[in-house]
Amino acid sequence: MSKKILIADDENKIAEILKAYLEREGFKVSVTYNGKEALAKFREENPDLIILDLMLPEISGWDVCREIRKESRVPIIMLTARDELTDKLIGLEIGADDYMTKPFEAKELVARAKVQLRRSEHTPASEPVLVIDRLEIDTERRLVKMDGENIDLTATEFDILANLAASPGRVFSRMQILDKLGEAYEGYERTIDSHIKNLRKKIEPDPESPAYILTVHGVGYKMKDKG
Numbered sequence: 001m002s003k004k005i006l007i008a009d010d011e012n013k014i015a016e017i018l019k020a021y022l023e024r025e026g027f028k029v030s031v032t033y034n035g036k037e038a039l040a041k042f043r044e045e046n047p048d049l050i051i052l053d054l055m056l057p058e059i060s061g062w063d064v065c066r067e068i069r070k071e072s073r074v075p076i077i078m079l080t081a082r083d084e085l086t087d088k089l090i091g092l093e094i095g096a097d098d099y100m101t102k103p104f105e106a107k108e109l110v111a112r113a114k115v116q117l118r119r120s121e122h123t124p125a126s127e128p129v130l131v132i133d134r135l136e137i138d139t140e141r142r143l144v145k146m147d148g149e150n151i152d153l154t155a156t157e158f159d160i161l162a163n164l165a166a167s168p169g170r171v172f173s174r175m176q177i178l179d180k181l182g183e184a185y186e187g188y189e190r191t192i193d194s195h196i197k198n199l200r201k202k203i204e205p206d207p208e209s210p211a212y213i214l215t216v217h218g219v220g221y222k223m224k225d226k227g
Helices: 012-024 035-045 061-071 085-093 106-121 155-166 174-180 186-203
Strands: 004-008 028-032 049-053 076-080 098-101 129-132 135-138 143-146 149-151 213-216 220-223
Touching (some): 012 028, 085 186, 106 155, 155 174, 174 186, 186 220
Parallel strands (some): 004 049, 049 076, 076 098
Antiparallel strands (some): 129 135, 135 143, 143 149
């Protein structure tokens, strides 16, 4: 069955170009031009991936993303017309999985979409269930529990956590984490910090003093050792 992608962008030309490229790759694509319709289509169509512009009329892309994250872990790629790191990091912190700055190559966005869709289906870890203290990661069902309670993670957050947990104690640089995700783009190293910040908010008893995902200053991050 064809994967469903929702494009929400008020620039008609960009939306139609993306739609054409994605449909050529076999995806089923819906397009909307404002935030209110984007939320309605999301709830009506249950897409497998959303391409979401930040500057939407009626309801902003920021708020659309926040509302979607209350209900779903569907992968979200955010589009921004401003090449400002703050916008990108805020987008990631409210739940986006990736971002692209306009203008961009449609072929690259299609490639990013495929990465996100694969990530939402597959697991990077070899063991079916990883257990570290009170944290349990089911890599086959892509579920995470803390003390038996389910924790909702985005696809990107899950893959970062599973990769770290598969090698407890091993230190990963930001570039190594990006490479594991299939996104070895040097300019995106800072986005890993945002994803880690989100993960800590969700899994750490005290995000300000993390017990699971540890910072190795000047290098990167590691999962605490099982021992």
